[in-house]
Amino acid sequence: MKGQVMLITVLVLSGTILGATAIAGLLMVYQLRQSNDVINSNKAIFAADSGIEWRLYKFFKADSQICKECPDGGVCPGPNFENGASFQTTCELLGGGAVPTVKVKSTGTAGNNSRAFEIILQ
Numbered sequence: 874m875k876g877q878v879m880l881i882t883v884l885v886l887s888g889t890i891l892g893a894t895a896i897a898g899l900l901m902v903y904q905l906r907q908s909n910d911v912i913n914s915n916k917a918i919f920a921a922d923s924g925i926e927w928r929l930y931k932f933f934k935a936d937s938q939i940c941k942e943c944p945d946g947g948v949c950p951g952p953n954f955e956n957g958a959s960f961q962t963t964c965e966l967l968g969g970g971a972v973p974t975v976k977v978k979s980t981g982t983a984g985n986n987s988r989a990f991e992i993i994l995q
Contacts, residue, residue, distance in 0.1 A: 916958040916983035921990045924960035924979030927951050929992075958983040967993075 951960070960981045967974040980989040
């Protein structure tokens, strides 16, 4: 009887240790996959930053209306990236005072990564 209890204890402890190491290994694989895509993450960050800069350029230099869309109703041509990244911006007027508050959000995408920046002008 004592031998059976010892065998069951060894099997339970071995199974617990095996399960814990399998879970830890799986978490490490996910971390390695995530850290391996640093290049696309940086591309997405720079694309999102370019989207904010593009909207601000349109406001200060081009048409003086930050949320104005193109006259034909389409999307105004923005910068093109050679590295495959892209961005999309949204613009929202908040408040109806004499000087409205403007919220601009830019989302950059590269590969499977998306990064976003938001700026609020008051």
